[in-house]
Amino acid sequence: MVYLIVGGLIGVVLGWLLAGSKAQARQQELVDQRVEALKQDTVESTRRRVEQEVRGELQEPVREELVEKYSAEARAEADRLVQRLKREAEAEADKVIKDAEIKSRQLVLEAQKEGEAELKTRRLEQQKIEQRLSNRESNLDARAERLDEREEAVKAREQQVADGEAGLAGSQVELERQRAEVEVLLEKVAGYSAEQARAELVARMVSQAELEANRKIKAIEEQAEEEADKRAQKIISVAVQRYAGDFVAEKCVNVVSLPSDDMKGRIIGREGRNIRALEAATGVDIIIDDTPEAVIVSGFDPVRREIARRSLEKLIADGRIHPTRIEEVVGKTDQEVAQSIKEAGERAAFELGIHGLHPELIKIVGRLKYRTSYGQNMWSHSIEVGYLCGLMASELGVNVKMARRAGLLHDIGKALTHEQEGSHALIGADLCRKYGEHEVVRNAVAAHHNDEPQNSVIAHLVIAADALSGARPGARREILETYVKRLEDLERISMGFKGVEKTYAIQAGREIRVMVEHSAVDDQAAFALSRDIARKIEDELTYPGQIKVTVIRETRAIDYAR
Secondary structure: OHHHHHHHHHHHHHHHHHHHHHHHHHHHHHHHHHHHHHHHHHHHHHHHHHHHHHHHHOOHHHHHHHHHHHHHHHHHHHHHHHHHHHHHHHHHHHHHHHHHHHHHHHHHHHHHHHHHHHHHHHHHHHHHHHHHHHHHHHHHHHHHHHHHHHHHHHHHHHHHHHHHHHHHHHHHHHHHHHHHHHHHHHHHHHOOOHHHHHHHHHHHHHHHHHHHHHHHHHHHHHHHHHHHHHHHHHHHHHHHHOOOOOOOOOOOEEEEEOOOOHHHHHHHOHHHHHHHHHHHHHOOEEEOOOOOOEEEEEOOOHHHHHHHHHHHHHHHHHOOOOHHHHHHHHHHHHHHHHHHHHHHHHHHHHHHOOOOOOHHHHHHHHHHHHOEEOOEEHHHHHHHHHHHHHHHHHHHOOOHHHHHHHHHHOOHHHHHOOOOOOOHHHHHHHHHHHOOOOHHHHHHHHHOOOOOOOOOHHHHHHHHHHHHHHHOOOOOOOOHHHHHHHHHHHHHHHHOOOOEEEEEEEHHHOEEEEEEOOOOOOHHHHHHHHHHHHHHHHHHOOOOOOOEEEEEEOOOOOOOOO
16 A cells, blocks of 8 residues: 555656656747747838838938939948848847847746755655655554454453353352242241242332331421411411401392281282282292281392392382383382492492403492302402402512402302303303403413413412402301211211221311221321322312311220229
């Protein structure tokens, strides 16, 4: 490979020299052509110059005379002059040719010098290349020697590894044999087979892992709850202390007092035409029974029930009761109730400092004044939730106006549950979207009963404020059957766990105490059991506020002194 490179370099140098000689010959040819051209130009220019001088000296008349007189002499003189000028031109051309030859020689010498300098430079570069090639060849030889040494070392190591694998295989066979003997001996001593011992070990490890996991979970929960409880207690206590609301108990029926029992006949009218007209105009049922001096107005829609109550009171006070008068009074009362509903919505927005509510939303909020849930008035409840949301938002540094807005509108769907089917939370969210409320408010309304995920802090504040307002003692009433069934469900869920001995629902269903067998549930498992019961109650039951789950593990040691 080295000889090929050297040969190539020599060929390059020879080619360069040949090209230099060709260039020199071409240069000489160009010099000769330039000298010949210069010679011809010099002779021609000299001849033209002489003719011009002669023509300038002779005038036309003199020229004619001289031509006639001295034509022979003039020709001779002209010939002599031409010969002289020709000789001068030839001398000058020779001089120019000599100068051109000298310049060409100088150019050739300069080109030779430049070629020699470049050749010298090329030779130096060639020497450097040869030196590098020589060094690289030496390095390749040394590397080849090292590779040979490594190859020999690898072969030796492979032989050692093969010998070690053979010895290891023998040792492994011996260890397997010894292990089998030890297992047989252990099975005889312990009375357990290998599978039984493995299962026992796995069961113990799982039990220990569960205990360790419960212990860590308890520590993490205690650490998190320690900070969360302090913060939550502070926020809730501040919100509760700063607000006190009135609670109005409403019923599904209204009782209208009569001045005397004779009024019942006038309300009924001839062949019942008055009572039919009143029921048709108001859309409620008028119940007239043996109750003295009282008429019952029954209706599922609280607004219609209120219109009927007011209309009946006006008719009784006026004394004129007939179908035409009934329609007139009911029409006026309908307008009055609509105006009172609007005023109630405006008053709720004014109390909470909320601006920019759509007029239709204001009317729907006012309708909540005639809507109750578990005996709690929804208009008052909505205002209270708005206040609580605002107070907790101010403690957390959240947008207070947005929180109050979401709290006021969170149960707005309940005003239309008599007219539309579905969850009141989703109905309210659709209303908020329809009338241009902010997405945070819409999500808080839709998510306060977990109908969709909560996307903001305000949504969680609405849930907390709703629970606070509904869980106050005396805020809501429940039907006895529903209350009893919830207590039974609490005890049933708690008894469904392993190790539970007894369970009691106390504090009006707001706490469940679970007694466990001390031998079946240890201290760590008791914390896990309380958490599991709480999660199952959340999944299966619907209840206001929160329910405390207390797991009690008791160990009694009894002895007698005789």
